[in-house]
Amino acid sequence: MKQSILILISLFLLVTGFSQAEGVVIDVTTSEPIPFATIYLIDLSTGYIADVDGKFSYSNNFPKNLKVQVSCVGYASSIQIGNTSNPMDTFYLEPSHLQLEEIIVSSPSGMLQKQTIANVESRKISELNVLPSNNLMEAISNIPSVYQQSTGTGISKPVIRGLSGMRVLTYLNGLRIENQQWGGDHGMAVGEIGIGSVEVIKGPSSLLYGTDALGGVLYFIDEPYANRGETNSSIQSKFDSNTLGTNSTIAVKSAGKNLRINAFANYTNHADYKLPNGNYAKNSRYTQMNGKVSVGFNSKKWVCNLRYNYLHNRIGLPGHSHAPVNSVDKFESTEQSRERTIPAQLISNHYILWQNKLYLNKGQLSILLGHTENRLTEYDEKITVPGINMNLANNTYNMYLNYPLFAWLETTLGVQGMFQQNKNLENATDNLIPDVSSFDNGAYLLVKSGYAKWNAEAGIRVDSRSIKTIQSASYPEPLTKQFNSFNYSLGLTRDAKVATVRVSLSSGYRAPHISELLANGIHHGTFTYEVGDKNLTTENATQLDFSYEFHSEHLEVSINPFYNHIRNYIYSASTDTMIEGLPVFEYRQLDNVYIMGTDVGIHYHPHFADPLHIETSFSYLHAYDDNNDPLFRMPQNRSISSIKYEFDSKSKLRIENLLVQYQYFLPQNRVGINETTSPNYQLVNVGVNALLDIKTPVSIGFGVKNLLNTSYIDHLSRLKNIGIQHPGRNIYTTLKLKF
Amino acid sequence: MKLKLLIIGTICSIAIYSCKKEECHECHYEDANNDAIELGEKCGDDLEALERDGYTTGGVTYEVHCHEH
Numbered sequence: 131m132k133q134s135i136l137i138l139i140s141l142f143l144l145v146t147g148f149s150q151a152e153g154v155v156i157d158v159t160t161s162e163p164i165p166f167a168t169i170y171l172i173d174l175s176t177g178y179i180a181d182v183d184g185k186f187s188y189s190n191n192f193p194k195n196l197k198v199q200v201s202c203v204g205y206a207s208s209i210q211i212g213n214t215s216n217p218m219d220t221f222y223l224e225p226s227h228l229q230l231e232e233i234i235v236s237s238p239s240g241m242l243q244k245q246t247i248a249n250v251e252s253r254k255i256s257e258l259n260v261l262p263s264n265n266l267m268e269a270i271s272n273i274p275s276v277y278q279q280s281t282g283t284g285i286s287k288p289v290i291r292g293l294s295g296m297r298v299l300t301y302l303n304g305l306r307i308e309n310q311q312w313g314g315d316h317g318m319a320v321g322e323i324g325i326g327s328v329e330v331i332k333g334p335s336s337l338l339y340g341t342d343a344l345g346g347v348l349y350f351i352d353e354p355y356a357n358r359g360e361t362n363s364s365i366q367s368k369f370d371s372n373t374l375g376t377n378s379t380i381a382v383k384s385a386g387k388n389l390r391i392n393a394f395a396n397y398t399n400h401a402d403y404k405l406p407n408g409n410y411a412k413n414s415r416y417t418q419m420n421g422k423v424s425v426g427f428n429s430k431k432w433v434c435n436l437r438y439n440y441l442h443n444r445i446g447l448p449g450h451s452h453a454p455v456n457s458v459d460k461f462e463s464t465e466q467s468r469e470r471t472i473p474a475q476l477i478s479n480h481y482i483l484w485q486n487k488l489y490l491n492k493g494q495l496s497i498l499l500g501h502t503e504n505r506l507t508e509y510d511e512k513i514t515v516p517g518i519n520m521n522l523a524n525n526t527y528n529m530y531l532n533y534p535l536f537a538w539l540e541t542t543l544g545v546q547g548m549f550q551q552n553k554n555l556e557n558a559t560d561n562l563i564p565d566v567s568s569f570d571n572g573a574y575l576l577v578k579s580g581y582a583k584w585n586a587e588a589g590i591r592v593d594s595r596s597i598k599t600i601q602s603a604s605y606p607e608p609l610t611k612q613f614n615s616f617n618y619s620l621g622l623t624r625d626a627k628v629a630t631v632r633v634s635l636s637s638g639y640r641a642p643h644i645s646e647l648l649a650n651g652i653h654h655g656t657f658t659y660e661v662g663d664k665n666l667t668t669e670n671a672t673q674l675d676f677s678y679e680f681h682s683e684h685l686e687v688s689i690n691p692f693y694n695h696i697r698n699y700i701y702s703a704s705t706d707t708m709i710e711g712l713p714v715f716e717y718r719q720l721d722n723v724y725i726m727g728t729d730v731g732i733h734y735h736p737h738f739a740d741p742l743h744i745e746t747s748f749s750y751l752h753a754y755d756d757n758n759d760p761l762f763r764m765p766q767n768r769s770i771s772s773i774k775y776e777f778d779s780k781s782k783l784r785i786e787n788l789l790v791q792y793q794y795f796l797p798q799n800r801v802g803i804n805e806t807t808s809p810n811y812q813l814v815n816v817g818v819n820a821l822l823d824i825k826t827p828v829s830i831g832f833g834v835k836n837l838l839n840t841s842y843i844d845h846l847s848r849l850k851n852i853g854i855q856h857p858g859r860n861i862y863t864t865l866k867l868k869f
Numbered sequence: 870m871k872l873k874l875l876i877i878g879t880i881c882s883i884a885i886y887s888c889k890k891e892e893c894h895e896c897h898y899e900d901a902n903n904d905a906i907e908l909g910e911k912c913g914d915d916l917e918a919l920e921r922d923g924y925t926t927g928g929v930t931y932e933v934h935c936h937e938h
Binding site: 472512514 | 892916917921934936
């Protein structure tokens with residue numbers, strides 16, 4: 131009898147838990163259904179495509195109150211919330227001639243980007259790659275205030291508003307990426323495969339991200355899963371003439387009712403890059419392998435994602451020499467090669483993230499548990515005996531409760547932390563930093579309220595970091611340090627149809643890294659001998675940020691001035707001494723530095739020329755200390771302008787768009803001690819994208835980067851002092867097959 | 870179908886352009902007169918042992934270099 135009741139209950143739950151329902155998307159002005167609209171379930175990273183009658187069927191087995199993004203060509207896309215009784219029923223869209231700016235939900239805060247207090251700039255990677263980039267960092271350096279600090283073409287580090295290294299945090303789907311980013315030659319460790327979008331938070335952001343979020347945060351988000359009930363795959367490849375390089379990716383996505391999976395694999399191989407003078411930059415070659423798997427699952431009260439990512443690089447280090455005096459021709463070759471040689475970096479990264487979101491009766495509880503493993507090996511003098519060989523293991527936790535305290539007040543209460551261990555492995559000839567473990571813990575409270583067009587937000591946070599080194603022959607004196615900090619953020623935004631105004635005050639902090647405290651040795655990758663200082667104290671920053679955005683149907687204008695005051699700023703100071711033929715740099719601290727600037731952007735879409743888009747942005751930065759002296763390694767001010775024409779052909783082989791981009795970098799004459807100035811330079815890039823619209827569509831791209839074969843060295847290039855130029859002209863082709 | 874196979878084949882051919890091989894390098898040491906004495910091409914375990922242990926001749930062990938600066 132009991133067994134029969136159990137079976138009946140199970141059947142009942144099965145039927146009610148997975149019942150089918152129907153929804154529809156309607157034109158609000160005509161009440162007509164909208165065929166082939168997209169209904170995207172934001173928290174589940176999957177969705178539906180409506181049929182020719184605007185209808186879609188769904189199994190009613192996901193949480194209520196989900197944010198749903200509904201969109202269709204010719205309509206303004208909107209974010210809507212499912213109601214408590216019937217989450218998916220009827221959605222309404224308003225016709226729009228053109229939507230210049232996509233409505234985006236900011237992943238970290240869960241709020242609409244236009245309503246967030248923090249100035250979050252969200253971009254789809256596909257938009258940044260209309261002119262394909264060599265790597266992810268090059269793509270996002272098109273965003274205002276974001277620059278790259280490069281060592282050849284294989285290594286790029288993010289720079290946000292002049293700050294980089296340990297002052298810029300990188301997140302991947304909520305997992306904090308740690309990859310020895312203190313090193314000037316340790317590039318950003320996120321591969322481009324499967325990345326759908328990036329959100330850039332500019333300036334101090336310790337409230338939500340903890341220590342080190344002083345310059346800003348790069349928050350990468352994976353591509354969504356396939357629409358429910360669909361399986362699709364693609365294979366794509368890119369060829370670059372400058373490096374005879376290939377970049378190939380296979381992707382498979384499949385989504386069922388409750389379970390969905392994405393899988394990606396990539397192999398990249400580039401030979402030495404060709405200089406504008408026709409020679410090649412010796413040992414600038416690199417290879418990369420990247421694999422990624424994500425599995426998503428949901429029930430009525432729980433959404434879960436399990437993500438694994440593997441990234442392996444072998445990167446040549448150009449500009450390496452032991453001679454006391456060098457000329458640039460020693461670093462050039464008349465022959466191009468991709469054969470393995472030294473010096474080289476071998477880097478392996480494993481990332482695992484378990485994301486959970488529990489939907490409570492009121493509010494949501496998010497739990498993210500992550501683990502990263504970074505192995506960095508540098509071969510400098512010997513092919514089989516490494517100079518540096520380190521393993522960095524990082525375990526992170528992030529738990530936060532979003533709770534509507536009142537109808538007009540939402541609160542977020544969170545705890546966050548990480549346990550990190552760095553270990554020098556056997557056989558390395560140098561221990562640039564000691565074996566060390568560190569433990570971070572933080573707790574924060576954030577309150578948000580909105581009324582009519584206004585939104586306000588305020589928050590506080592406390593953090594603690596403890597560091598303990600492990601005694602070794604290279605570092606016989608153990609060091610134990612503790613750093614505590616209090617941070618805050620508050621702001622106001624008004625989001626109207628024509629204009630959005632935002633003002634915020636935020637703080638951030640950064641504890642000195644062990645490399646800054648205890649470095650004492652040669653760092654071949656940066657051609658320096660580094661000396662630390664164990665008496666360094668915490669950096670603290672406060673930023674005032676204001677932004678005004680005007681948006682109409684054909685014109686968008688934005689202006690975003692900011693002022694950032696950093697206390698106890700740590701920097702690497704050039705000294706007049708040499709050790710083992712290398713210049714000595716010491717870590718020191720300045721009482722105060724000030725970084726101010728502005729970004730200005732214009733996007734014009736003429737009414738008389740529907741397919742034409744004209745965009746331009748200008749980024750300006752001015753940094754100085756108490757003596758009004760400039761800071762070291764500040765990026766050149768720049769403008770980036772583009773003209774894009776979108777074709778509307780119906781033929782089977784058709785051109786989709788044509789893009790011409792012009793970048794102008796102003797001279798950098800404000801330089802630190804022993805730093806040289808940099809002249810202005812300009813780059814022209816052109817590209818065209820086409821589609822062969824057959825049963826298995828084929829996307830084709832073709833273009834030229836650095837069309838004018840300009841000779842230039844960016845001010846932030848680590849090869850600047852030895853005179854190695856950036857790559858010359860590059861002709862690229864891309865092929866993408868979807869099936 | 871043929872076009873699809875051709876495109877996939879082209880992409881795969883480009884993708885597997887570089888094959889992994891055992892690493893071999895020309896090695897040398899510098900004698901008492903700082904003259905470079907060639908030891909020829911060394912691979913795998915031999916290469917590793919030379920770099921780790923050096924090259925011994927006439928009772929003297931010299932550091933071996935197997936790469937070009």
